Every structure is written in structure tokens, then in C-alpha cells.
Amino acid sequence: LAKTTQPISMDSYEGQEVNITCSHNNIATNDYITWYQQFPSQGPRFIIQGYKTKVTNEVASLFIPADRKSSTLSLPRVSLSDTAVYYCLVGYNAGNMLTFGGGTRLMVKP
């Protein structure tokens, strides 16, 4: 199983762009990279998924370099409501996409 490494915590201020990087050195050829967001007292919520290069949706962007050994979740102009834990997962099939690392606890301050 591909292991992921993320910073334990990050602080930011409202309106700033936040970039959270995840390392996954032993990512396999078929693996996708998926990010989840979790608020207190809720289950994780799917944010974005990518395989290579850049993916953008209405919530975030995901940057993946050519070697795919890392990925960066970019949250544009964060607000207080973006305070949450963000998890990076790597895998393809059910059964190997389900290993959650420690996640990054993002605190957005006014």
C-alpha cells in the first residue's frame, strides 16, 4: 500500500491561498491521488482526485508533478469554514485506497 506523508497542521488567514503537499514516494502506476476534507462530527468528504498534471474543480486544484511522488492540494482564498482536516489517499481499487494517513489539520484565522 502506498504510504502518504503530510504536514500535521497548517495555519492560514482568511483570503489566502493554502497549499498542502502530500508525499507518496511508492505510488503505483495505476494509483489515483484523492483528497478528502473532514469537519468535526462529520465523515470525510471527497474534494478532488487526479492521476497526473493538474486537476481543478469548483472547490480546489490538485497539482501532480511528472514523477507523481507528491501532490499539492491548493485551496484558493480560504475562509473560516475551510478549517478542517485534509487527508491525502493514494490507490486504485477498493481495498487499497482506504488507508488514511494522519491528515493535515488546517486552521483558518480571521
Added chain:
Amino acid sequence: SAVISQKPSRDICQRGTSLTIQCQVDSQVTMMFWYRQQPGQSLTLIATANQGSEATYESGFVIDKFPISRPNLTFSTLTVSNMSPEDSSIYLCSVEETGEAHGYTFGSGTRLTVV
């Protein structure tokens, strides 16, 4: 995406008793997953439940402690048996999304406190 209803949302139980948590999905899904999340920690997969077969448990989790039922493609239960305070956690069910994205949808969880 699938909508998951998980019950109960929270409960306080006496040690030595058992609690059954229900997970209902609004669409048919092949695989359902049960997780445990201890306070302030990440999620740990307990088991994978396929309809019509025995659940597959992860290391450290056994069927006698966490029996799982999967009677059809939209429903599953997880029982936490013979509870102790160490079982106090949030228990979440999850399903794999079909379609282009290889992602998962989670229920809102059951917050269990054992006293």
C-alpha cells in the same frame, strides 16, 4: 453521489453491552466499509462488507468483537460487542462511488461513548 444514512448518530452505553449501528444507502452498492475514528485520530478501516459473503476484517479487528451483516445491496450493520471504554470512538460506514471518480462517500458517523 450516494447518500448514506447512519443510525444512531450517537449513543452512551454501559460496558459489557452491545450496540448495533445501521448504515443505509440510497443506491445499490457492491462494497461497504466500516471505519473507526478515535478522538483526534485518523480513520482506521475495520472491515469490508460485500453482499452475500463474509466480511473481510483488517488486522486487529475480529468478527466476534465486530460482527457485520450485509443482507442486501443497500444496507449493512456493524455491532460493537461486549463494549469497554476503549471502544469509545466514532464509527463510520462508507461506500465506493461508481463512475469516473475513484472516490468514496462516508456517513456522518456514530459517536459511541462507553461508560
